[in-house]
Amino acid sequence: MEKLELIDVIQQIVQDTVQAHGPLTTGYGTVKSTSPLTISIQTTKMDVTEPVVVLTDNVMRKEVTVQGETVIINPGLNPGDKVLFLRANAGQNYIIISKA
Numbered sequence: 001m002e003k004l005e006l007i008d009v010i011q012q013i014v015q016d017t018v019q020a021h022g023p024l025t026t027g028y029g030t031v032k033s034t035s036p037l038t039i040s041i042q043t044t045k046m047d048v049t050e051p052v053v054v055l056t057d058n059v060m061r062k063e064v065t066v067q068g069e070t071v072i073i074n075p076g077l078n079p080g081d082k083v084l085f086l087r088a089n090a091g092q093n094y095i096i097i098s099k100a
Contacts, residue, residue: 026085027085028043029083029096030080030083037049037077038053039053039096041094053093053094056098058074060076061076062074077099081099082100083097084099
């Protein structure tokens with residue numbers, strides 16, 4: 001019988017735990033509403049809403065005022081938009097990284 005070192009056992013436990021929780025996975029979803037922000041996850045058809053859904057700057061509405069005129073830099077998300085997300089913390093957070 002092979003004798004395992006304590007460090008080997010700890011490393012195996014950590015690897016098994018990380019794999020079980022799936023620290024980050026990607027997926028696609030569809031914006032169902034913007035207030036509150038609700039995303040329908042493509043694979044499970046499950047709806048997730050704020051505060052579980054977190055937006056990155058890539059998908060947030062941005063506008064500036066230039067000489068008294070408002071210019072939209074990024075229109076943000078609208079119902080029907082397809083999005084790419086990262087699922088983090090074993091599904092406790094969905095980080096919307098871009099429009100698909």
